[in-house]
Amino acid sequence: MPDKQDGKKLGRRQFLKWSAGAGLAAVLSSPFLPVLNPVKAANVPLPGPSHDTSHSNEGGDPKKVRAWTMVVDLKKCDGCVTIDAPPQCTQACIDGHFAPKGQEWIQIFGVDLPGGGQSFLPVPCYQCENAPCVNVCPVAATYHNEDGVVLIDHKRCIGCRMCMAACPYHRRFFNWAAPEVPPEAALAHYSPLYPVPAVKGTVIKCMFCAHFLRDGKLPYCVAGCPMKALYMGDRNEDIASNGVEVVQLSKFLDENDAFRWKEGLGTQPRVWYLPGHGQNFNRHASDPRPLKRPVWNWGGDGYNYQIEPLTWKRRPNETKD
Amino acid sequence: MRPRIETGHRRLERIALDPLARTTTSYYLFVLFLVAVVAWGFYAYVTQIRWGLVTTGMRDQVFWGIYMVNFVFFIGISHAGTLISAILRVTQASWRTPITRMAEMITVVAISIGALMPIIDMGRPERVWHMIAFGRFQSPLLWDIISITSYLTGSLVYLYLPAIPDLALMRDRLGRDASAIKRKIYTWLAVGWRNTPEQRHRLEKAIGIMAVTIIPIAVSVHTVVSYVFSMTLRPGWNSTVFGVYFVIGAIFSGIASLLIVMALFRKFYHLEEFITARHFRNLGYLMLVALLVYFYLTVGEYLTTGYKLEIEDKHLLELLLVGESAGWFWFFVVAGLVIPAVLIIVRRGPVIPRMLIAAVLVNAAMWVKRFLILVPSLQVPLMPFEFGAYRPTWVEWSITAAAFAAFILIFAIFAKVMPLISVWEVAEEMESAEHATLEAVERPSGTLEEAEGMGGSAAQRRLEETQS
Ligand code: SF4
Numbered sequence: 187m188p189d190k191q192d193g194k195k196l197g198r199r200q201f202l203k204w205s206a207g208a209g210l211a212a213v214l215s216s217p218f219l220p221v222l223n224p225v226k227a228a229n230v231p232l233p234g235p236s237h238d239t240s241h242s243n244e245g246g247d248p249k250k251v252r253a254w255t256m257v258v259d260l261k262k263c264d265g266c267v268t269i270d271a272p273p274q275c276t277q278a279c280i281d282g283h284f285a286p287k288g289q290e291w292i293q294i295f296g297v298d299l300p301g302g303g304q305s306f307l308p309v310p311c312y313q314c315e316n317a318p319c320v321n322v323c324p325v326a327a328t329y330h331n332e333d334g335v336v337l338i339d340h341k342r343c344i345g346c347r348m349c350m351a352a353c354p355y356h357r358r359f360f361n362w363a364a365p366e367v368p369p370e371a372a373l374a375h376y377s378p379l380y381p382v383p384a385v386k387g388t389v390i391k392c393m394f395c396a397h398f399l400r401d402g403k404l405p406y407c408v409a410g411c412p413m414k415a416l417y418m419g420d421r422n423e424d425i426a427s428n429g430v431e432v433v434q435l436s437k438f439l440d441e442n443d444a445f446r447w448k449e450g451l452g453t454q455p456r457v458w459y460l461p462g463h464g465q466n467f468n469r470h471a472s473d474p475r476p477l478k479r480p481v482w483n484w485g486g487d488g489y490n491y492q493i494e495p496l497t498w499k500r501r502p503n504e505t506k507d
Numbered sequence: 508m509r510p511r512i513e514t515g516h517r518r519l520e521r522i523a524l525d526p527l528a529r530t531t532t533s534y535y536l537f538v539l540f541l542v543a544v545v546a547w548g549f550y551a552y553v554t555q556i557r558w559g560l561v562t563t564g565m566r567d568q569v570f571w572g573i574y575m576v577n578f579v580f581f582i583g584i585s586h587a588g589t590l591i592s593a594i595l596r597v598t599q600a601s602w603r604t605p606i607t608r609m610a611e612m613i614t615v616v617a618i619s620i621g622a623l624m625p626i627i628d629m630g631r632p633e634r635v636w637h638m639i640a641f642g643r644f645q646s647p648l649l650w651d652i653i654s655i656t657s658y659l660t661g662s663l664v665y666l667y668l669p670a671i672p673d674l675a676l677m678r679d680r681l682g683r684d685a686s687a688i689k690r691k692i693y694t695w696l697a698v699g700w701r702n703t704p705e706q707r708h709r710l711e712k713a714i715g716i717m718a719v720t721i722i723p724i725a726v727s728v729h730t731v732v733s734y735v736f737s738m739t740l741r742p743g744w745n746s747t748v749f750g751v752y753f754v755i756g757a758i759f760s761g762i763a764s765l766l767i768v769m770a771l772f773r774k775f776y777h778l779e780e781f782i783t784a785r786h787f788r789n790l791g792y793l794m795l796v797a798l799l800v801y802f803y804l805t806v807g808e809y810l811t812t813g814y815k816l817e818i819e820d821k822h823l824l825e826l827l828l829v830g831e832s833a834g835w836f837w838f839f840v841v842a843g844l845v846i847p848a849v850l851i852i853v854r855r856g857p858v859i860p861r862m863l864i865a866a867v868l869v870n871a872a873m874w875v876k877r878f879l880i881l882v883p884s885l886q887v888p889l890m891p892f893e894f895g896a897y898r899p900t901w902v903e904w905s906i907t908a909a910a911f912a913a914f915i916l917i918f919a920i921f922a923k924v925m926p927l928i929s930v931w932e933v934a935e936e937m938e939s940a941e942h943a944t945l946e947a948v949e950r951p952s953g954t955l956e957e958a959e960g961m962g963g964s965a966a967q968r969r970l971e972e973t974q975s
Pocket residue numbers: 310311312313314317318319320336352353354355356357358391453
């Protein structure tokens with residue numbers, strides 16, 4: 187018995203020592219301490235499914251905290267190869283945001299299936315709840331807004347690209363030069379919710395079309411998807427819609443075996459996938475038709491050029507596509 | 508007794524202060540050349556400011572390039588000073604005395620150049636003040652800013668404190684033709700040093716405190732530099748050993764840089780008498796220790812990831828060991844580890860050229876190693892797509908060249924305003940050696956020449972004595 191007590195004592199003392207050390211460590215490594223973050227909005231609670239929804243995606247109560255969530259039904263996503271077009275979500279996003287050439291804020295990746303076939307995976311910014319990119323930004327230029335969307339303040343961003351290093355999904359793009367945008371882009375009213383026109387020397391990415399959501403409008407990509415494979419919803423209200431149907435989000439995710447990309451990283455994406463390979467539109471997994479590249483109607487080189495010494499003339503880049 | 512020591516000093520002073528008084532044409536030409544390189548780099552930077560980072564070879568996939576490599580490299584060699592002047596001071600290795608000043612100079616200049624690199628790398632350098640105005644303590648970059656600025660401040664103080672008696676010496680030795688402004692600056696910098704025992708005591712104490720303080724700061728600096736990488740979920744960076752790995756790498760390349768600087772100044776500033784083969788040998792052994800630890804950590808790093816072979820690590824290792832970067836990787840192994848180790852261990856031929864070759868190889872290989880830590884990790888795709896590509900452009904190479912030129916330039920100017928060896932500390936060493944000699948050989952005060960010769964030989968004897 188005394189032995190045990192001794193052990194206990196020692197244990198407690200050790201624990202105290204340990205926790206003092208841990209306290210110091212926590213102060214030093216404060217990504218774990220959201221309280222220190224001056225701009226992070228009131229923590230968005232992650233509620234369980236609530237079933238008393240008013241079935242409305244409209245603005246409603248402006249004070250209500252949202253938890254915007256996207257669902258991608260891969261059974262319906264055929265990469266737009268069956269209609270012989272570039273991915274229409276990407277295209278709609280580019281057209282809606284005058285995204286600089288080369289930037290696909292929602293990008294479709296071909297994923298190899300075990301039998302040699304392929305499925306398609308549309309990837310916007312996942313708006314991670316535990317967003318590595320938000321943790322590392324030295325000036326809080328990238329932050330969670332009150333609805334859980336990861337935004338970038340392009341007037342504050344210093345262009346250090348630390349967030350690009352942190353994002354494990356490669357969802358961030360850099361404006362390597364003054365962006366080439368069509369003249370109408372200049373008329374846009376810049377806000378972190380609608381970062382148009384893009385700002386030279388800063389990082390940019392999908393921001394869930396947050397300027398639409400509170401007005402009950404669907405993002406460009408969701409509205410633009412001809413297969414209606416994309417759903418936008420609110421986990422707090424437990425609904426989602428692809429523009430033609432409204433589903434109960436929790437049930438929809440459960441019953442369709444939803445998963446998240448690289449779940450193991452613990453980033454907690456707000457984008458869910460329902461497994462599939464476009465079978466709803468008769469695309470077979472072995473369908474060899476490749477994705478088509480989206481187009482930038484206003485032309486230009488994107489950031490795919492170099493500047494020559496002395497003459498300051500543009501020269502196309504040999505290295506990249 | 509007194510005059511004899513003075514004359515011993517005089518020879519030391521003459522040699523140490525000579526470069527400050529006399530400037531050759533070739534020095535001016537060399538400085539002119541360096542200025543030209545820096546100016547060209549500045550032009551490249553203007554190009555970059557005008558057009559944006561599109562002028563670099565970086566793009567969305569490989570979004571950091573040789574600017575960050577330079578950053579890690581320069582911060583790395585800045586550890587020369589701390590190691591030599593702080594660690595060796597704390598452990599009371601007396602042979603370090605003649606090389607502390609150079610080591611501290613490397614530190615100060617290297618941090619200044621290194622700290623510029625991330626700013627050059629920024630997309631919006633004009634917003635650098637945001638880091639202070641909106642700085643968030645959660646970000647590894649802010650840790651960098653805090654630790655690098657404290658390191659720079661600390662190192663400046665640490666360079667300055669032991670220099671006070673020498674500055675006073677220069678104040679007293681200024682010729683009649685020296686300009687009033689020069690006299691004023693030295694007088695001001697010497698803060699009324701009169702070499703009283705009281706002042707000496709205080710100075711020794713202050714230096715002692717600084718020596719102990721600067722070590723944790725230096726360790727923290729390279730640790731948080733590594734955290735910029737290891738706080739991310741990327742193959743090769745997502746590693747717990749990175750802090751130690753970077754600190755050891757820094758000490759490794761720091762010693763190499765010090766060896767190079769020593770060899771050059773020894774030759775051009777005729778310091779053969781004070782910087783001897785023994786210094787090179789001892790530093791060589793220190794470098795060997797760093798090399799072995801670095802080798803051990805490198806093996807551990809790649810073995811543990813290679814054994815588990817997560818898919819992204821697999822891609823990275825393929826790139827490094829057999830793929831696109833394999834040539835550079837094996838260059839690092841052979842030129843950075845194997846050859847220097849052989850050069851240090853196999854004691855054939857004169858020691859100074861041997862160490863110089865080893866040091867040059869180590870520094871080149873360590874620059875390459877930093878490149879290999881940075882770029883291939885970014886080339887590995889994190890989503891199902893192609894590998895990234897990166898080729899530095901003329902803008903990046905020019906700015907890199909300018910950074911190295913600026914390093915040498917500042918050093919060359921430094922060497923003109925301050926003696927490269929700590930005169931009073933070396934004199935103190937000689938003094939104690941002199942004491943020993945005087946006690947042994949009872950001799951009346953001799954002629955000036957005799958005394959002078961004796962001062963020199965006493966120093967030599969002292970060196971040999973500590974060597975054994
Ligand atoms: S996907 Fe990347 S950019 Fe988007 S929130 Fe997550 S870490 Fe940040």
